Amino acid sequence: MMEKENISLAQLLTLLINFLLGSAIVVGVGTDAQNDAWIAIMISSFLGIGIVFFFHYLNSRLPGKNLYQIIEFCLGRKIAIVLSFFYVVYFCYISSRVVRDFGELIASAIMPNTPIEIISLTFSLLMAYVIYLGLEVIARTSEIFTPYLFGFFLLVTIFLIMNGSVNLERIQPILGEGLMPVMKTVFTKLAFFPYGELIVFTVIFSNVTNKKYSLRIAMIGVAIASLLLLVSSVLMIGTLGIDSVQRSNFPLLSTVRNVSIGKFIERIDALAVFIMMLGIFVKGNIFLFGGLKGLEYIFNLPFRYFVLPISVLVALFSVLVSIDFADHIQEGLQMVPLYLHLPFQFCIPGLIFLIVIWKQRKGNKVK
């Protein structure tokens, strides 16, 4: 009934990179660690590789099954339906948060007179269209646009350095307060956002054709994305200084706005917005896809039936999810990690992992 979609390794790689950049590069990550944000990102990249290894391993224990089918394997269909339902809500919720991030960016920095509802709606309809065409199309879109992402990122870096605005002295003192604040940032912030969100890839790993190299590629993808985040963090701190970065809603945008080379190359906000938009697009899409796959599992109907209603719901909730920007950020940084990320990203997968191992060992013994 439900056809199997396949994505290649290169597509997986670009999906991972865009996914991790996604909203992380929009709002800036690791700034709790002050000047050492880049060290925090560096350390957490190893954590991120570990996390992707764990999720991939969970998937590879039961080849061809996605997260929901793994839950069914462990707990039976009845409980799995309940749990899947929670995951569907979680994924759709995060998807609408991601769309909201983008809406806030546009509404506060690019087009303040345009209602955020219109931006959310158009963006969600676009996501709906791409998802309706299937995972392969999301993957191909991301594959096609990723070279532009790298190109623009490189351009922004070169422009900032040519402009003379990157002053590496600003990242000193290195580890002035010791390692503790850095580690705290890594484990309380970065582990959940962006790395923990890779949980949604447990729905996608099973679609990768080349099983042999998919783990390696997934780890490389996380490493590349972390490198980009690290470079952007050094650029941001070097250009604005940590104080300004912390006061910026969209630090990368503020950084890029500084570029003015020979009164000719200036106002290149569009490059930064492209990087952000692609990341948001892929991230929102993948979360939405994860949610839809859950509905497919629950109702035993192809997920395409749900695309339009759910994406319109995502658009709606991206507007309703918070009344103002402060509410949005506070919810995202204080409530969500503790009450949603922690259980959905680590507790439940960890539990399921243990049950999978236990069941498989028991199965082996019976044989």
Added chain:
Amino acid sequence: MNKLFLICTLLLSVLLSGCWDQRELSDVSVAIGMAVDKGEKEKYRLSVEGINATELNSKTAGGFTPSVVFTIEGDTIAELAQKMNVGASKHVIYSHMRTFVMSEEIAREGLISFLDYLERNREIRDDFNILISRGVSPDDILKVTYPLQKSSSLKLHTQLQSMVDVWGGDPNVRLNDVIQALTSPGKQPVMAAVSVRGNPKKGGSLDNLKMVTPNAMVVLDSLAIFKNYKLIGYVSLDDTRNYLWAEDKLSRTALSVPCGKDKFLAAQIYNSKTRKKAKMVRGIPVINISINSEAYIDAVQCSDDLTQVKTYEKYQKLAEEEIKRKVSATIKKVQQKYGSDIFGFGEDVYHQDYRNFKKVQNNWDKSFKEAIVHVYVKVQLRRSGIRTKSMLSNKK
């Protein structure tokens, strides 16, 4: 099917017709200068200079005023900026602002919280000069016309950049630098101060454009020093250059060095690099500033033989001593008279000796006054223009 296609096209045309934010060029007027003064009744008085683009183009100019300055009063700059249509006809946009002037009075009283608006507003970019009007009201600065670049704001922007490029009398600060210095525990901001030479009342007229020596001219006056969000004083343009030297921001300058009794040589300094090493020694900050410059000789009033290496070495030494004397004098003056760390020594200590800086962070102003500053200068004299010996050396 056809109907569906039609509906889709109609819907898309609604969505794609453009955003709410589009604004045609004919509907906007570009503000290039802003001036903030203390209001008489309300908190601030904002003057905005809007340009008359047809007058700036020599082909279309018809001899009318190149710019219009309009002034209103209110409590926040943000509100006033949107209220300009009390007088102005079109939608005023601020994205191309070139000059921002604030009055001395406002700066002295520390009423500079409007900087937040400049930083927060998405339209305003960090590429304008931020200035203090010394002794004159800031809107006079915007009003004085200038024959070559008719609008005052444009003239100031170009003037200050040229100054930075050839002599270095402008600290070359942007909003970001000011705000970074304001928020940093070990640095205080500076701004260039401008003034009007002549009669400011006569400067705001097209007649001013017709004079060989204009009735009024906006001139770069001095360097304004801040401390704890307040303007506390000025130092001269010479000190500004020394400040730039210490800050490693000097790109080029010409320096007169005494080489005998009432005799000087002029050295063009280029490629100047400054490194600062800072640390705390027994609770007292010790700053080592080493300046490395290249130079060539531009003029000599002494009769030494410039074909000899010896002369080069002698002049090098003289130039080094002169620079050292000047830079140290400026630092000493700021330390003793103002006690405001405009050189960012605190920031250097913060970067290079963090643990010890933390102990004195709250008392940095006191530590700055005590700081021991060593200046080391190395000048490499490279060449001497297109003559060797001076004509003076063959004097009959």
